[in-house]
Amino acid sequence: MKHSRHQAAQSDPRAFAPGQRWISETQPEFGLGLVVSSDYSQVKVLYPATGETLIYSSRNAPLRRVVFEPGDTVKNHEGEPFVVAKVTIEDKRITYLDVQGNELPESQLYDRLSVQKPEARILSGHVDDPNLWRLRQQALQNRHMARAHEARGLVGGRISLIPHQLFIANEVASRIAPRVLLADEVGLGKTIESSLILHRLHNSGRAKRILILVPDALVNQWFVELYRRFSLKFAIFDEPRALSIEYPESSDEENEVPTAERAEPPANPFFDDQLILAPLSWMAENPKRAAQAAEGAWDLVIVDEAHHLEWTPEAASPAYQAVAAIAEKTPGLLLLTATPEQLGREGHFARLRLLDPDRFSDLDEFIAESDHYREVSELADRLRSGEKLGKAEETLLGK
Structure with missing residues (x-):
């Protein structure tokens, strides 16, 4: 004005x-x-x-x-x-x-x-x-320094950081729109790493709208950890909550949509909060909610235990399809999975396909490239040990 x-x-x-x-x-x-x-x-x-x-x-x-x-x-x-x-x-x-x-x-x-x-x-x-002006100037300068600090979002959490967790979180959060597969054994800190990443992105203003999809049994655990360790209060979404947002005047305990005709279609419930935590099974079982989530204009989406998303060249599970639709319209994506060896090459390809469908579009081509990389890795080990390569092997390295 x-x-x-x-x-x-x-x-x-x-x-x-x-x-x-x-x-x-x-x-x-x-x-x-x-x-x-x-x-x-x-x-x-x-x-x-x-x-x-x-x-x-x-x-x-x-x-x-x-x-x-x-x-x-x-x-x-x-x-x-x-x-x-x-x-x-x-x-x-x-x-x-x-x-x-x-x-x-x-x-x-x-x-x-x-x-x-x-x-x-x-x-x-x-x-x-003039002292008031100098005080305001100093406060603004201090705020700018805090926001520009390279450790912003990586410190302040109630956690004891392990060096490799800090390195991974800083490396991923430094990217403009991170699309990353965090693959590790169970219990080695994938949840802490992903929480650090979202905390830094959220504090720096690069991820204001965040969606986290987790197995049903982990919903409360994620909510408590994010609130207790990072003071981030996520809204837990399920079908009753979505209906209460769409139809606020309805108090039906059966969660049935009111029969009276509405002048306008209900609004997308996912726009009711900026930070949302939801069970992945809800998306898999409800195509309407999956479609609404895909239109949620997220800055960052995190999927825990993404190795349970089933995919084959012939078909994909409803959960995989829901995540794929959301991932397609979201700039930032973190997939928390088991190690590639546990997934198998087809399972690993399915996860990479969610991150970059243009780069990983053909399974056979991916397997051929993987075989070639394995051969090159073996030759590199022989070179490091001082072993001389034959002509055929030198030709392979030149490809």
Whole structure:
């Protein structure tokens, strides 16, 4: 909202008239004042925003006339925006008009409008103590340093970090839109690593909307760990909660959709919160919710125990299809899985396909590349040991 320019009107007894709006130069926090009455000796001003009524001497009242100009955006008494296109004055009272010709008398201006433009305060000699300015400057500098610190989001959690966890979290969170497979044995810290990553991305403003999909048995565990260790309060979503958001007036314990026809379709429940935790089975069993989640405009999605997502070249499980649809429209994706050796090459390919479907589009081609990489790795080991390679092997390395 643009602020008005103050008219440099002196406290002339003839300048006051009931219905005018003035602002106190000594108490601007009172908002816009409304002249109730005036005579040659005094003026009575009501400040509706605070309920205060003050009486000033008409000759030296610390008041300044409030006049908005064409192009300024103000609010009416109901708080609705009003763009000034024209200003008229009649009987010392101002009326504002917009481009449609709608009128807004100054007496109907929003009572809490701020009209303290910096240049107006300087010209009137009303400035703050320099120490306050220096304090604000120092606070802003400290905030900038904290936000720009390379450890932001990686420290502050109630955890004892292991070096490899800190390294992985920093490496992944440093990427613009991380799409990563965190594969490790059970109990080696994948949950902590992924939590550190989302904590850093969330604190830096790069991941405001986050969805975490986990097995049913781990929903409460994830919720408690995120809240206790990182002070992140995720909303747990399930079908009853989604229905309560879609149909807030319904209190049916059976979670049945009201039979009355609705004028508009229900809103996407996933837009009701920014940080959401949900069981993956719910998505797999409910195509409607999976489709709504795919339209959730997430910045980051985390899938725990992603090795349970079943996929073959011929078909994919409902859970895999739900995650694939969400992953396709989400810039950041973390898959927490078992090691590739446990998954098998087909299972490993299925996970990589979620991360980058363009790069990993053909299973046979992936297997052929994997075999070639294994041969190259063996030759590299022989070279490091000082063994001489044959011509055929040198040719293989040149491919």
